[in-house]
Amino acid sequence: MNFLALLKDTLFQFLGLFKNLDTLPVEFMRLLREFLVKLGALCGIAVPQWALDLVSSLVIIVAILVTFLILFALMSVFERKLLARAQNRYGPNRVGPCGILQPVADGIKMLTKEDLVPRAADKVVHYLAPIVMVAPALMLPVILPYGRDMVAVDLPVGILFFFALSAGAELAVFMAGWASNNKYSILGAMRAIAQMISYELPLVTSALVVALVAGSLSPAALVAAQGGYSFGFLPRWFVCTPWGFAACLLFYIGALSESNRCPFDLPEGESEIIAGHLTEYSGFKYAIFFMAEYVGMFAINGLLVTLFLGGYQAPFPFLEWIPGWCWFFAKLWAVALSMVWVRTTLPRFRIDQMMLFAWKFMLPMSFVALLAAAAWYYAGQGLAGWVLSALIVVVPYLLLGTFCFTRHHSATNRRYLYSE
Amino acid sequence: MHDFLQKIVALPWDQSPQWLFLIPGLLMLLAASAAVCLRNLIHSALCLVLSFICLGVLFMALGAEFVGFVQLLVYVGAVAMLILFAILLTPAGEVAASNNPLKNFRLSSALHAAAGAAITFLVLAGLLTAIFFSPRAAHAVLPAQAAAAPVALIGENLLTHTLLPLLGIAVLLTAALVGAALLAKEDTSL
Amino acid sequence: MNFPGSGIIKGMAVTARNIVGSYFDRAHAKRLTTEQYPEERPTLAEASRSVPFLVYDGEDPEKGMRCVACKICEKECPPQCIYIVKDSDANGKPILRPKVFNIDISVCMGCQICVEVCPFESIRMDNIYEMSSYDRFAPLVLHKAQLLKSNAYYHGIRPTEATATDARIEAGRIRKEAALKAATAKVAATKAAAAAKAAEENKPSQPEQNA
Amino acid sequence: MMLQILLALSAVLFCIGLLAALTRRNAIMVLIGIELMLGAGNLNFISFWKFSAHPENLTGIMFAIFSIAIAAAEAAVGLAIVIQVHRRLHSVDVNQANELKG
Numbered sequence: 001m002n003f004l005a006l007l008k009d010t011l012f013q014f015l016g017l018f019k020n021l022d023t024l025p026v027e028f029m030r031l032l033r034e035f036l037v038k039l040g041a042l043c044g045i046a047v048p049q050w051a052l053d054l055v056s057s058l059v060i061i062v063a064i065l066v067t068f069l070i071l072f073a074l075m076s077v078f079e080r081k082l083l084a085r086a087q088n089r090y091g092p093n094r095v096g097p098c099g100i101l102q103p104v105a106d107g108i109k110m111l112t113k114e115d116l117v118p119r120a121a122d123k124v125v126h127y128l129a130p131i132v133m134v135a136p137a138l139m140l141p142v143i144l145p146y147g148r149d150m151v152a153v154d155l156p157v158g159i160l161f162f163f164a165l166s167a168g169a170e171l172a173v174f175m176a177g178w179a180s181n182n183k184y185s186i187l188g189a190m191r192a193i194a195q196m197i198s199y200e201l202p203l204v205t206s207a208l209v210v211a212l213v214a215g216s217l218s219p220a221a222l223v224a225a226q227g228g229y230s231f232g233f234l235p236r237w238f239v240c241t242p243w244g245f246a247a248c249l250l251f252y253i254g255a256l257s258e259s260n261r262c263p264f265d266l267p268e269g270e271s272e273i274i275a276g277h278l279t280e281y282s283g284f285k286y287a288i289f290f291m292a293e294y295v296g297m298f299a300i301n302g303l304l305v306t307l308f309l310g311g312y313q314a315p316f317p318f319l320e321w322i323p324g325w326c327w328f329f330a331k332l333w334a335v336a337l338s339m340v341w342v343r344t345t346l347p348r349f350r351i352d353q354m355m356l357f358a359w360k361f362m363l364p365m366s367f368v369a370l371l372a373a374a375a376w377y378y379a380g381q382g383l384a385g386w387v388l389s390a391l392i393v394v395v396p397y398l399l400l401g402t403f404c405f406t407r408h409h410s411a412t413n414r415r416y417l418y419s420e
Numbered sequence: 421m422h423d424f425l426q427k428i429v430a431l432p433w434d435q436s437p438q439w440l441f442l443i444p445g446l447l448m449l450l451a452a453s454a455a456v457c458l459r460n461l462i463h464s465a466l467c468l469v470l471s472f473i474c475l476g477v478l479f480m481a482l483g484a485e486f487v488g489f490v491q492l493l494v495y496v497g498a499v500a501m502l503i504l505f506a507i508l509l510t511p512a513g514e515v516a517a518s519n520n521p522l523k524n525f526r527l528s529s530a531l532h533a534a535a536g537a538a539i540t541f542l543v544l545a546g547l548l549t550a551i552f553f554s555p556r557a558a559h560a561v562l563p564a565q566a567a568a569a570p571v572a573l574i575g576e577n578l579l580t581h582t583l584l585p586l587l588g589i590a591v592l593l594t595a596a597l598v599g600a601a602l603l604a605k606e607d608t609s610l
Numbered sequence: 611m612n613f614p615g616s617g618i619i620k621g622m623a624v625t626a627r628n629i630v631g632s633y634f635d636r637a638h639a640k641r642l643t644t645e646q647y648p649e650e651r652p653t654l655a656e657a658s659r660s661v662p663f664l665v666y667d668g669e670d671p672e673k674g675m676r677c678v679a680c681k682i683c684e685k686e687c688p689p690q691c692i693y694i695v696k697d698s699d700a701n702g703k704p705i706l707r708p709k710v711f712n713i714d715i716s717v718c719m720g721c722q723i724c725v726e727v728c729p730f731e732s733i734r735m736d737n738i739y740e741m742s743s744y745d746r747f748a749p750l751v752l753h754k755a756q757l758l759k760s761n762a763y764y765h766g767i768r769p770t771e772a773t774a775t776d777a778r779i780e781a782g783r784i785r786k787e788a789a790l791k792a793a794t795a796k797v798a799a800t801k802a803a804a805a806a807k808a809a810e811e812n813k814p815s816q817p818e819q820n821a
Numbered sequence: 822m823m824l825q826i827l828l829a830l831s832a833v834l835f836c837i838g839l840l841a842a843l844t845r846r847n848a849i850m851v852l853i854g855i856e857l858m859l860g861a862g863n864l865n866f867i868s869f870w871k872f873s874a875h876p877e878n879l880t881g882i883m884f885a886i887f888s889i890a891i892a893a894a895e896a897a898v899g900l901a902i903v904i905q906v907h908r909r910l911h912s913v914d915v916n917q918a919n920e921l922k923g
Contacts, residue, residue, distance in 0.1 A: 044426075082629060085632040086628045087628070088642055089642065090644050157485055160490070164490075167496045167498075174504055186508070197497075341622065341626065345624070445826075445827075452857050455853060455857070456837055456857075461849060478864065479863075482867050482868065487885045487886060494889050499896045502900050503900065537844060540840040543839060560825075573877075574882060574886075582883050589890045592890075599901070603898070
């Protein structure tokens, strides 16, 4: 058996994989390993396990990176188009058909710009900040289950891994803001950190709600727990339960805040503090920050899809023939575009409103969701559970919303701590 | 070429040697020393973060993934941020004072530092002696079954054997939260 | 329906209506107000102006040039972007025509003062707007040949003003002719009077003689 | 031998923290030193757990988790005190906070 025959054989097997699209990526990896073993045998080398693992890890890493960079590129153009459409403009439509190649133009522009470092900046920290920002952001997507058995690293503490790494973003933002030696930068960094720390609590707590019911911190197990249909038609996604709906909204708001998107874009509020911690960055470093922000946003949206929207599960039984990974990415896009929709609609928070919202609404509500999930768990998940957990969620929501957030309340006693 | 490839492939690449954990360990010590020695407070806080990250990696290498990630989450995400915030809120501290060391030199503080260094050296010597001359430490072997800490088991432990300490911690954290908020309030009449 | 958070839902509905409407609305063209610039040119208002140009009458720019190189615009121009050199004939005798007429449009601020002070209705504001170039200096200095544009062009970009100008020139011409006629008549009259006077001066002797 | 190396690492880390706590005058540096010492303690807990006869009891892990929680509380309160001291004395020098000295 010579090399060409092996190649031909493998190619035919590869084409055969397209019969079942659902398992295509997993089967492709298996085929790759088999091909490597056969190739080694052809050359007279017994290919050891670690080499196979190394090659397949590299392939997976490259696949995930490329996927997320493509998502980032597409998002940057779709976001601008949707924003434009909401304001009755065309949006980018010059580069390529319908402006789809705009990210290429943007990339070329960014990379050819001058990389400025302020003279008074702390050079080392200024240089390190984009790296600290991008490294955790690119590591986040590895724990997400993209399809059946399609999870790069099935960590038993996957959710914890995710939140531990997103702490890196806070650090990077601080480093960028401080090292720039610019008042706007440091103000932006302070705002960003205050916001991220405040919203991390409800974010983690609402993720904890799911972990409480599913009894696991592994994303793959969480998605597996959301398979099937209750009452015969309603998918058993966690978002379709009262507590899950509340936790999902809380997580969504927390995700908006963690990825510094409108209405939580105070750290980069253009009209107030130029670009916050990004003020002194240009060229390639700015592009890296931008990319890390978008990849981080997609990663946290992926976690939202995994935790609440059933990951790769189909919404209806008659749609199950569509491959799971298609469902995952469809949901991912739906969540990401909904973030753009929110961005077009809501104005930016004032900083005291933002803190008030985090500590007086988000945090109590996430505890309420935790309570509702516990009630659901012990009430047997039937009709009684539905009614009980719905009551537990709705009553505090109405009370908080009616008495805590009247206009009068938020307008009194306003004090600006950092602007005096 | 062929033989060379075969030899490379045959090496035990997948069995990491036991000293591999020394890499994060030594990096941790280096970062910690930098954190202590650097004059710029922000730099030393950032070095502290690096040292905490290395400590977390060390925990993970020792099989305690959960503790490692908690370490990253709590120390990098919260404690380091608190320290950085505190440094920014207390300007003109040591940085300004250290601009002219001769002017700020005082005999009492030099004696103070010397005494501190001496105490530290004594403690270090004592600890290292205890560690390297203790027969039990020298003969400690890895248990037959590899140590692992599955999350489910940790959770179960938290709510059974260590329920009381958990409640205590909950009360302590609440008290600390309220206390810190009260202390940091501007017009507090202490 | 008014419950906490209902305002957000209403706002989201508004933006959603706009997003969908901008794609599927019947009044699509009216809704998206953006002009696709290089393909769609804006229709400029008649009063829009950018830099000055020189008007000439008839076909030949040199012959029909209204400018007489009086240099009033050069003096009045606040940023001093106009440069004029008078022409002279072979004998060195100056003639009423500019030899050089340059306008540095990188300096021009479009104030229209030159237009207002020009007594010969020669300099007028143009409305061209694609004036960018790769060099900051040479291409942005417009010379006489570039500045001279026909009266027909002037009528094309701002008909009302051009018609008024033409009427004014025509009226001026008529007035001038009338004045000329009057002057001629006056001269003739003066001459006649002088002749009469001379005749009269010569005459008295005659009556005396006669008397 | 591996346990000894781990313990030595932790001992050196502890002493670095101790040095900072004893010699630096800035209160925040003192707090950083204390955090380092707590980290060294955690490393000891984890390495003893790793080498214990019954790792399935998770005693070391539990201790480490609690110690991390306490460290967080300690940092929060300590830094609040530092900020309060700075507000009163306009300095974070621990030697200057001597109002109670007789």
